[in-house]
Amino acid sequence: MAQTIVVKIGTSSLTGGKEGTLALATIAQLVDVLWGCRQRGDRVVLVSSGAVGVGAVRLGLQERPQQLAQKQAVAAVGQGHLMRMYDDLFSMLHQPIAQILLTRQNFVDRQSYLNIFNTFQALFDLGVIPIVNENDTVAVDELKFGDNDTLSALVASLVEADWLFLLTDVDRLYSADPRLDKTAVPIERVQSLAALEQTVQVGAAGSPWGTGGMATKIRAAEIATEAGVRTVITDGRSPTNILKVMAGESLGTQFEPKPKTINARKRWIARALIPKGELWLDAGAVKAITEGGCSLLAAGITKVCGEFQAQDAVKLCDPDGAEVARGLVNYNNDEVRRVQGQQSTELASILGYSGADTIIHRDNLVVTL
C-alpha cells in the first residue's frame, strides 16, 4: 500500500570533508531513494537543512554565523544553491520538486496551517516531491522552529505521515553522545519516551554545523509518534537505510507510534501553537480534565502566569507546575485572574458581561501527559 514518508536530512549529513563541501554521493543516493519511493506510489516530503551551512561554504566562511542578520543573509545564499542542486539531480530522473519555506507563524495561524495542508495535498496529487526548510531569511527568533527536527515532526503530523526518518551523522541514538562517551549503549527501539528521559543523555549542542543535537530529535519523535507517525533516527550517509527499514530491517533507532487518539485540530492546539501562558490547577481540576474529559472551570484555577488574549493557547499545570494539558482559553490573563477560584455562575457579575461558562471548553482542550 502507498505510504506517506517524511525524510529530514541535517546539515551534518549534507556536507562532508574538511571544507564542508556538499556530500554529493550521499545526496545523489538520497535523491535516488526518494525517487524510487515516488515510483512505487508513495507520497514523499523532504525536509532539508543546509541553507546556512551551504551558504557559508559558498561565501568561504569558516564558522557558522552567529549574528541574526548575518545568518539570514547566508541562508538566503545557501537556500538557492541547495535547491538548484536538488532540482538538477531530481530533473535527471524527471521528478518535479517544489520549494516550501515555512515560518513558525505559518503553523500558529489556523487559516495558514490549513492552506499549507491543502498545498501539500495538491503537490502530492501532482506527483511532486516538496522540499521544505524553515524560511530562515524572514523568521525572527521568537517565532522560529529553531531546528528542522521539530519542523519535520510538525510536517509529518500535518500530512498524517506513516514514517518520519531523521537522517543524521550518527547511526542511531545512544545512551550518551558516542563521540564523547565510548561506553555509550545503542538504543534500537523506543516504546515509551517517558522512560527514555531517565536513561539517555543528549548533551546541548550537536555537531559544529548542526543545530539541535539529539535533544531536538527526541522532541521531534515525541510530536510525531503522538500523531501516529513511526519515527526513525538513522545514518544520513546511507540513505538506502530508508528502504531497508521500511522493508522491516532493524536499523537505527525506531520509535513506536502511539495510537491516534486525538484529532488533527487538537494536535494543532497541542503542538503547532506556542503557549502564551500557564494556568495552575488544583488536584480536583487536574483529575476532571485528565480522567473525566471535562472542560476547565474557573473554580479549579489556583494561579495564572503570563500574558495572553482570549483564544490564545495556554499550558495547564498540576499543583507542582508540571504540564498536564493545553488548550485555547476563552478569556485574557487579566480576566482569568479575576475569576480564578470562583464558581461559573459568578463570572458574569465579576467581569461585568456575560461570556463563556468555561475557561477552556473540552473541545479546545488536549491532555498532553
Ligand SMILES: Nc1ncnc2c1ncn2[C@@H]1O[C@H](COP(=O)(O)OP(=O)(O)O)[C@@H](O)[C@H]1O
Ligand atoms: N545520546 C546521543 N546519541 C547519539 N548522538 C548524540 C547523543 N547526544 C548527542 N549526540 C550528538 O548529536 C549529533 C547529531 O545532531 P546534529 O549535529 O544536530 O545533527 P543534524 O545536523 O543531523 O541535525 C551527533 O553528531 C552526536 O554527536
Ligand SMILES: N[C@@H](CCC(=O)OP(=O)(O)O)C(=O)O
Ligand atoms: N534551517 C537551517 C537548518 C536548521 C537545522 O535544524 O539544522 P540541522 O540541525 O542541521 O538539521 C538551515 O537550512 O541551515
